[in-house]
Amino acid sequence: MPIWRPYTIHCEGLSEPLRIVRAQGSYLYTDEGRALWDGTCAWWVTIHGHCHPFIAEAIANQALTLDQVLFADFTHPLAEALVEKLAKLTGLSWGFFSDDGSTAVEVAIKVALQYFYNQGEKRNRILALEGAYHGDTFGAMSVSHRTLFTQAFREFLFEVEWIPFPRDQNEANLLNILNEIAQRKDIAAFIGEPLLQGTAGMRPYASHYWDWIAGAVRKAGGLIIADEVFTGFGRTGTLFAVDQCKEKPDILCLAKGLTGGFLPLGLTLVSEKVFEAFYSPEPSKALYHGHSYTANPIACAAALANLTLWEQPDTVIRYRNLVRKQAELADLWRARYPAIPAWSIGPLFAVALPTPAPGYFAEHRYKLKSFAMERGIFLRPLGNIAYILPALSSLPEELERAVEVVEAYTVETGISV
Numbered sequence: 289m290p291i292w293r294p295y296t297i298h299c300e301g302l303s304e305p306l307r308i309v310r311a312q313g314s315y316l317y318t319d320e321g322r323a324l325w326d327g328t329c330a331w332w333v334t335i336h337g338h339c340h341p342f343i344a345e346a347i348a349n350q351a352l353t354l355d356q357v358l359f360a361d362f363t364h365p366l367a368e369a370l371v372e373k374l375a376k377l378t379g380l381s382w383g384f385f386s387d388d389g390s391t392a393v394e395v396a397i398k399v400a401l402q403y404f405y406n407q408g409e410k411r412n413r414i415l416a417l418e419g420a421y422h423g424d425t426f427g428a429m430s431v432s433h434r435t436l437f438t439q440a441f442r443e444f445l446f447e448v449e450w451i452p453f454p455r456d457q458n459e460a461n462l463l464n465i466l467n468e469i470a471q472r473k474d475i476a477a478f479i480g481e482p483l484l485q486g487t488a489g490m491r492p493y494a495s496h497y498w499d500w501i502a503g504a505v506r507k508a509g510g511l512i513i514a515d516e517v518f519t520g521f522g523r524t525g526t527l528f529a530v531d532q533c534k535e536k537p538d539i540l541c542l543a544k545g546l547t548g549g550f551l552p553l554g555l556t557l558v559s560e561k562v563f564e565a566f567y568s569p570e571p572s573k574a575l576y577h578g579h580s581y582t583a584n585p586i587a588c589a590a591a592l593a594n595l596t597l598w599e600q601p602d603t604v605i606r607y608r609n610l611v612r613k614q615a616e617l618a619d620l621w622r623a624r625y626p627a628i629p630a631w632s633i634g635p636l637f638a639v640a641l642p643t644p645a646p647g648y649f650a651e652h653r654y655k656l657k658s659f660a661m662e663r664g665i666f667l668r669p670l671g672n673i674a675y676i677l678p679a680l681s682s683l684p685e686e687l688e689r690a691v692e693v694v695e696a697y698t699v700e701t702g703i704s705v
């Protein structure tokens with residue numbers, strides 16, 4: 289099939305993808321009728337389970353009512369209700385819609401830079417966290433860690449200053465850097481994933497580090513951008529990761545789980561203060577950014593249905609059980625295999641598989657993936673980091689089974705000693 293797939297090495301001899309024709313709850317079904325338990329939430333987007341009937345119905349009804357409208361000239365009740373609800377949850381009252389996580393980040397960066405431009409203030413430095421991943425468009429690549437992914441474009445990416453990934457061992461160094469940052473006058477913004485870097489290898493960090501970094505940037509007069517494209521919708525133990533932080537962002541990016549995993553939709557929420565810099569009859573002060581499908585009503589209907597599901601007591605119970613189960617499994621793992629680091633955060637379970645060459649291209653990535661696939665489980669390790677991110681439809685015994693498969697892999701490959 290002449291279809292160019294994302295993040296895929298196309299080359300003779302590499303295995304062809306399976307064809308998925310149906311999904312339900314935590315399972316994907318191939319055209320040959322095989323069931324695969326999805327341990328990735330379909331690349332981190334599925335929240336309540338595949339084909340959840342409540343979201344599916346909201347989409348079907350909306351598709352028969354209002355499919356699409358030009359959002360520069362019109363608004364619609366679903367976009368309004370969605371921004372209103374999220375404003376209540378985040379304290380950020382203005383919403384700018386786009387199509388996905390990368391575009392939500394592009395909008396955030398453009399808004400931050402133009403915020404100062406509109407006020408005639410020269411600030412052009414952007415800070416990001418080492419190891420960051422914020423998407424694949426040029427601005428998003430620029431604020432992301434330089435890796436093999438961005439190597440071919442390196443000279444076209446704008447410069448960013450990197451803050452060391454916070455760890456207890458580098459606290460003193462981090463504090464020094466932040467003290468300097470707090471004195472500066474050229475910082476426009478800091479962008480970071482609060483509490484958990486996803487693509488970097490499911491790396492969690494304590495909330496006080498976010499507060500330190502955001503506090504220093506705020507002192508310097510810069511804006512705080514929280515990229516919650518991955519961490520949003522329960523990935524870290526609360527609906528949003530910043531719910532656990534004292535320093536709140538000025539700008540917040542949402543996508544991935546926003547529609548419960550049904551449709552692409554990006555949303556950049558900003559504070560009243562940020563929006564005020566754009567509130568002017570002066571044409572040069574408007575934000576000239578937009579996408580054809582901005583605030584697509586069907587995607588907004590899915591996002592509203594997702595939020596409604598989060599309000600159900602049943603969802604909260606399922607969520608808490610999932611979080612508790614993953615924490616238990618991580619405890620058990622640590623007791624059994626002290627040499628293989630394991631951790632959990634929210635509904636996520638992860639282990640760092642020992643390897644002489646850690647990183648995204650560590651061979652565990654391919655080997656564990658096919659090992660698990662043969663056992664009916666779909667995992668997509670980030671190099672030597674194996675993680676299990678289940679949808680809310682998952683049962684405790686399915687989580688146990690997924691961890692058992694990772695364990696069996698470590699035994700089989702002899703790395704569990």
Ligand SMILES: *Cc1c(COP(=O)(O)O)cnc(C)c1O
Nearest residue numbers: 388389390421422423486517518
């Ligand atoms: C996935 C991701 C993005 C990019 O989102 P897309 O929808 O894939 O463009 C941005 N930021 C973070 C933190 C992500 O995990």
